[in-house]
Amino acid sequence: MQHIIKNGGSGYFPARIVANHIAAKELHIVAEAPEFFMPAYVVFPIDRDDRVIDNALTIIHRIASQQSISPRESQRPKRTRAAKF
Numbered sequence: 332m333q334h335i336i337k338n339g340g341s342g343y344f345p346a347r348i349v350a351n352h353i354a355a356k357e358l359h360i361v362a363e364a365p366e367f368f369m370p371a372y373v374v375f376p377i378d379r380d381d382r383v384i385d386n387a388l389t390i391i392h393r394i395a396s397q398q399s400i401s402p403r404e405s406q407r408p409k410r411t412r413a414a415k416f
């Protein structure tokens with residue numbers, strides 16, 4: 332991303348990484364660029380403390396639900412999009 336900001340070009344980046352650069356007009360979302368999502372998986376041992384796992388999953392779900400607004404629907408991008416200088 333720093334190379335693109337300095338030299339130009341385009342690439343795909345997690346929206347949370349480029350949000351401030353988009354707001355500062357250093358980068359912009361490329362219109363018509365495909366959007367894709369990167370799923371997250373959780374792995375935990377069978378022998379576990381269910382309270383700890385339940386708390387962690389609650390936090391993960393809360394954060395993931397906050398990431399569901401499209402950049403075109405909000406000033407602050409939430410999804411992975413192409414960004415171009």
